[in-house]
Each structure stands twice: as C-alpha cells, then as structure tokens.
Amino acid sequence: MKAVAYYRNLPIDNPESLVDIELPDPQPGPRDLLVEVRAVSVNPVDVKVRAGAAPEQGQPKVIGWDAAGVVRAVGADVTLFRPGDKVWYAGSLLRPGTNSELHLVDERIVGHMPHSLDFAHAAALPLTSITAWELLFDRLRVPEGQTPTGRSLLVIGAAGGVGSILVQLARQLTGLTVIGTASRPETAEWVRELGAHHVIDHTKPLAEELKRIGVDTVDYVASLTHTDTHFPQIVEAIKPQGSLALIDDPEALDVRQLKRKSVSLHWEFMFTRSMFGTPDQVAQHELLDRVAALIDAGTLRTTLADHFGKIDVANLKRAHALLESNRARGKIVLEGF
Numbered sequence: 052m053k054a055v056a057y058y059r060n061l062p063i064d065n066p067e068s069l070v071d072i073e074l075p076d077p078q079p080g081p082r083d084l085l086v087e088v089r090a091v092s093v094n095p096v097d098v099k100v101r102a103g104a105a106p107e108q109g110q111p112k113v114i115g116w117d118a119a120g121v122v123r124a125v126g127a128d129v130t131l132f133r134p135g136d137k138v139w140y141a142g143s144l145l146r147p148g149t150n151s152e153l154h155l156v157d158e159r160i161v162g163h164m165p166h167s168l169d170f171a172h173a174a175a176l177p178l179t180s181i182t183a184w185e186l187l188f189d190r191l192r193v194p195e196g197q198t199p200t201g202r203s204l205l206v207i208g209a210a211g212g213v214g215s216i217l218v219q220l221a222r223q224l225t226g227l228t229v230i231g232t233a234s235r236p237e238t239a240e241w242v243r244e245l246g247a248h249h250v251i252d253h254t255k256p257l258a259e260e261l262k263r264i265g266v267d268t269v270d271y272v273a274s275l276t277h278t279d280t281h282f283p284q285i286v287e288a289i290k291p292q293g294s295l296a297l298i299d300d301p302e303a304l305d306v307r308q309l310k311r312k313s314v315s316l317h318w319e320f321m322f323t324r325s326m327f328g329t330p331d332q333v334a335q336h337e338l339l340d341r342v343a344a345l346i347d348a349g350t351l352r353t354t355l356a357d358h359f360g361k362i363d364v365a366n367l368k369r370a371h372a373l374l375e376s377n378r379a380r381g382k383i384v385l386e387g388f
Contacts, residue, residue, distance in 0.1 A: 052076050053388050054151035055367055056111035060102055063371045068101070069364045072111050076153055081128040083155045086138060090174035090386040091149050091362060092117040092355075093370040094212060099300075100144075101371065115150035116142040117382075119164055119173040129158050131336060137164040139339060141178035143325035150362060152388050159332040160325050162339020165346040168353060175355040175382035176216065180342045181321040181335055182298060183217035190296045190317035191271050193225050200226040203269040205261070205288065207253055208276035210238035210380045213298060215245055215354035217273060222246030223350050230261070230269065238380050241356075253277075257284035269293065276377075279304060289314055356381025362388050 054074050061068040079085045097114050106112035119139045122132050132138065140161040142149055164173045187193050193204070204221050208214050209231025221229045223246065231242040232253035239250045251260035261269065268290040274281060279301035286308045289295060295309070296317040306316055324332045345351045357373070359366040362385045370383040 052152040054111075054113050055115075055362065055364055056106075056113045056150070057101055058106055058109075058111055060105055063098075063101075063368055063375060069367055069371075070111075071364050074111075074113075074151065077147075077155045079124055079126040079129075079155055081126045082157050082159065083126040084122050084129065084132055084138065084158050084161060085124040086118065086120040086154045086156060087123050088118050088149055088152060088154050088362075089120045089170035090118070090384055091115050092174045092176075092178075092212075092382045092384045093367065093374060094178050094382075095374055096144075096178075097148075098371050098374050113147040113151055115148035116144075117174050117176075117178045118142065118149035118154060118156075119170040119177075120154070123153070125158075131158045132161065132163075137170075138162065139164045139173045139177045139343075141181055141321065141335075144322045145326060150367065157325065157332070158336070160335040162336055162343055165343040167347045171358055171384045171386045172353040172355050174386070175212075175353050175384050176342065176346075177339060178321060179212040179216045179354065179382065181338060182213050182319060183220055184338050184342070185321055186213075186273055186296050186298065186317075186319040187217060187220055187225070190319050191273070191294050193221070193227065193271065195224050196226055197224070198226045199228075202226070202271070203228040203230060203266060204271040204273065205257070205269040206231045206247070207257075207272065207274045207278075207281055207285075209233055209242045209245075209247060209250070211275060212354060212379075212382045213275050214273075215241070215356075215381050216351070217275075218242060218245045218247050219351050222248075223345070227271070228266075230264070230266065232257070232260075241380050245352075245354075253281065257281060258287040261288055272296070275299065282308070286312070286314075354381040355384050357383045359383055359385050361385060
C-alpha cells in the first residue's frame with residue numbers, strides 16, 4: 052500500500068521531511084477495523100510528532116490521525132461495524148498513522164460517518180470534535196441544555212480546528228454565552244458564522260477586550276493556543292471559582308496565580324483513552340456517533356476550510372507549513388491517493 056512517512060525529524064521545507072513509501076497491507080487484530088482511507092485532515096499533533104518524535108532506527112514513521120473511509124475487513128471480536136461501513140475516527144498515537152491507503156484502528160474509538168457529508172468534509176472533524184466534546188462536557192463539566200444559564204465561556208483561539216467545533220458545541224448544546232477570540236477580520240468572521248455571541252481580539256489584553264463588549268469576567272476559559280502568553284490575562288479575566296481548560300503545551304505556568312480565585316485547572320488530551328486502554332474507550336465511539344447525528348440534523352457543520360488535493364508528500368508538506376505559520380482557520384483536508 053502507498054503511504055507518506057518520515058525517517059528523520061527535519062524542517063518541513065527539507066526535501067526529506069516527508070517521503071512517499073510502499074508498505075505491506077496490514078492485517079486486523081481481534082478488535083481492529085481495516086479501513087480504506089479516503090480522506091484525512093492535518094492537525095497540530097501531526098506537526099509536533101513529525102518535528103519531535105524520532106522513528107525507530109531505519110524504520111519509516113507514518114503519521115496522521117483524522118480519517119474518513121470504508122471498512123474493508125474486521126477482526127474476529129468486532130461487534131460495532133461490518134465491511135462496507137463508512138467510518139470516521141482520530142486513531143491512536145501508539146499505532147501507525149492514517150497517511151496510508153489502508154489503516155488499522157480499534158473499533159471502540161471509531162464512529163459511523165455522517166450520512167450527509169462526503170469523505171473530505173467528514174475527515175475534518177473527528178479529532179477536534181472529540182477534543183472539544185471532552186473538554187466541554189467531561190473536563191469543564193458544562194451541563195447540556197439550551198436554557199440560558201447566565202454563565203459564559205471564553206474560547207482562546209476560536210478560529211482553529213478545535214475552536215471551530217467547540218464554539219458550535221457550546222452555542223448549540225449549552226446555555227452559555229460564547230465568546231471567541233480571533234486576530235484577523237477573516238478569522239473573526241469565521242468564528243461569528245460558527246455561532247459565537249461575541250468575538251474579541253487575542254492580540255490585545257483579554258480583560259480589556261472583554262470589558263469592551265460589556266463582560267467583566269467569564270465563568271469558563273478554554274485556552275487552545277499560546278496559553279503561556281495569555282495566562283496572566285486569563286487569571287484576570289476568569290471569575291472566582293471559575294474553570295480553565297487547556298490543550299496546548301505551555302513551557303511553564305505559575306498555577307499558583309489561580310489559587311486566590313480558587314480556579315480549577317483541567318487538561319484535555321483526546322488520546323488518553325486509547326493510549327492507556329481505559330475501560331471507557333468506547334465513549335469515543337459513542338460521542339462520534341452523537342456528533343454524526345448532530346451533523347445530519349443540521350445542528351453542527353463541518354469545519355473544513357481548505358482542501359489541498361490528494362494525499363501525497365507535496366500536499367502534506369503544504370498543510371504542515373500552513374499549520375506551522377499559525378495562520379490556518381478551520382481544518383485542512385486531503386483526499387484520495
């Protein structure tokens with residue numbers, strides 16, 4: 052099968068940062084699906100792994116996690132899917148990635164693809180949907196229900212992949228006032244289209260920007276990027292006994308600054324369940340099916356922003372470079388080999 056991989060951690064503009072390779076077709080284990088990959092999307096985790104995770108000596112490392120495709124074969128103990136099913140998922144950090152024609156994935160972290168989306172539009176959503184759902188409902192423990200609560204959520208980096216679906220989930224499934232941040236006119240408009248009640252500029256002091264829209268402090272903060280840069284402003288902008296959740300990797304945070312407000316701090320990492328084989332892995336299957344139903348009902352929309360063409364080295368390099376520029380909005384998708 053065709054795949055795209057790397058042998059060394061190199062800058063994306065290096066000719067050998069990603070290479071085309073051929074690999075044997077994989078065979079499914081007991082709980083595995085063998086999926087024909089039709090489309091993938093590229094996430095910040097792809098960039099981080101390519102730049103920092105060394106392959107085994109002399110062996111290629113295939114990355115990529117988001118995928119939409121068709122089940123070709125199933126393992127002996129599979130109960131949730133059958134050959135021919137259209138599926139979407141975000142894979143596991145412990146297994147080869149989805150930048151390949153065929154891919155193995157545990158059925159417990161796979162969902163049935165939305166009927167109303169094609170493969171490209173579906174591939175934009177799994178990793179970010181899982182991350183946003185777990186952050187909002189599992190980490191921050193925001194209750195579902197559209198009755199206004201008087202509480203507010205600030206989403207820092209709302210135009211990115213996770214922010215683009217988090218804004219929708221919070222607006223459509225909760226009673227929160229949703230405030231997103233964006234720094235350019237086109238990204239601010241994107242966040243408004245996705246349902247944010249307000250959009251503020253994260254290149255300016257957040258507390259001042261909130262006061263500009265008549266908000267003194269917020270109950271919840273989802274910090275999706277540059278948390279270390281924004282942290283002093285987050286401390287100022289969050290209410291006493293508020294909650295902060297983050298997904299990025301700040302070099303250092305002085306969390307003692309949260310103490311006087313009794314603010315709770317939550318980490319979200321959507322690979323935790325698959326990485327540790329937690330007993331509740333199937334929750335990701337269930338939430339992907341729930342998101343698919345919300346997509347088909349018209350409650351949520353895809354966050355595909357850029358379609359870069361077929362899955363090959365040149366297009367994956369373009370996608371990695373755009374993510375590294377910190378100027379991407381929504382999701383970048385590639386389709387077919």
